[in-house]
Amino acid sequence: MRALYTAATGMAAQELSVQVISNNIANLRTTGYKKQRAAFQDLIYDHVRRVGAQASDQGTILPVGIDLGGGVKTVGTPRLMSQGTLSPTGNDLDIAIRGDGFFKIQMPDGTFTYTRDGSFQMDNQGRIVNAQGNPVQPTITIPQNSSQLTINTQGQVSVMLPGSTTPTTIGQIGLTRFINKAGLQPIGDNLFVDTPASGQPQDGIANTDGFGDMQQSNLEQANVEVVSEISDLIAAQRAYEMNAKVISSVDQMLQSTSNLFR
Known part of the structure; x- marks a missing residue:
């Protein structure tokens, strides 16, 4: 199922996010360190029904479409150059x-x-x-x-x-x-x-x-804010767990489907 691979990209993205956050926390006392953040974008879509396409011979137009996303990708880990204390x-x-x-x-x-x-x-x-x-x-x-x-x-x-x-x-x-x-x-x-x-x-x-x-x-001290990093870490961990839950659910669905042929 498509959801299996979509959730896998989410788990990979959140794993990278945790790596970035851990590096920020590790450099909390590094002189002049500038923190990073992970930036993501959605992947290419499968347009099952393209919005705006002609819906009938009378020329009616589809007001909404069916677009199935392919997951998430990492586009960079930009460094924030704000002033440290x-x-x-x-x-x-x-x-x-x-x-x-x-x-x-x-x-x-x-x-x-x-x-x-x-x-x-x-x-x-x-x-x-x-x-x-x-x-x-x-x-x-x-x-x-x-x-x-x-x-x-x-x-x-x-x-x-x-x-x-x-x-x-x-x-x-x-x-x-x-x-x-x-x-x-x-x-x-x-x-x-x-x-x-x-x-x-x-x-x-x-x-x-x-x-x-x-x-x-x-x-100049590192511009890392501990509270912000910890909250981001919790959010990344929860997002990872939810993507893992999706994979587990898809696995159960596939198992149920395979049992139909026994």
């Missing part, structure tokens, strides 16, 4: 973006990736790097024996050098934005790469031309 850390190299933009990271092969995770460190050369040791762009090197590291809302990095009474600017951390942020491809490690869907990267300075500002000694 900022959490103070007290670490001078922690930076949160409040608004639009991504940090630009240079990879070992010379390519660039993008992240909202501003939990930066300093490597053995004094460069500001991410957790994997890749430098933030533009590359900034903190001089030895410097103190009082300050990063303002535009990303200017200043330190107090030995023998100096005024801060010295040693560089500026830039931001990058995209026309379609949801078109970025995640590659793990809190990193994204640009794709034809995201549009070309647009480099700029924080707190100018629509870019967000930077907040030193803060980190």
Whole structure:
């Protein structure tokens, strides 16, 4: 029966939905994580009686038709790029973006990736790097024996050098934005790469031309809402169970039909 295969597509769709929700919950404490949701569409229809077709020789038109759906399909798992809450850390190299933009990271092969995770460190050369040791762009090197590291809302990095009474600017951390942020491809490690869907990267300075500002000694938390995810999980589980019930009912109907031939 058609319902057997239709319900099977529903079970597969809800299984994927649970996988997406579980990943959101697993990354609840991941810095800068942006949650996903599963998006579905109905499958092609079998038009047994096409609506609007001629119903008689007198030219009457069918006001309604008979359309049998083929189930559901997954069309994507779009990422929601809404702002996460900022959490103070007290670490001078922690930076949160409040608004639009991504940090630009240079990879070992010379390519660039993008992240909202501003939990930066300093490597053995004094460069500001991410957790994997890749430098933030533009590359900034903190001089030895410097103190009082300050990063303002535009990303200017200043330190107090030995023998100096005024801060010295040693560089500026830039931001990058995209026309379609949801078109970025995640590659793990809190990193994204640009794709034809995201549009070309647009480099700029924080707190100018629509870019967000930077907040030193803060980190952006994941934009995952626990209550919403749990309610979505319950709904997906119930939908899975109902599709499984349909398969069980169809199986019983088929069994009853086969018993007629015994």
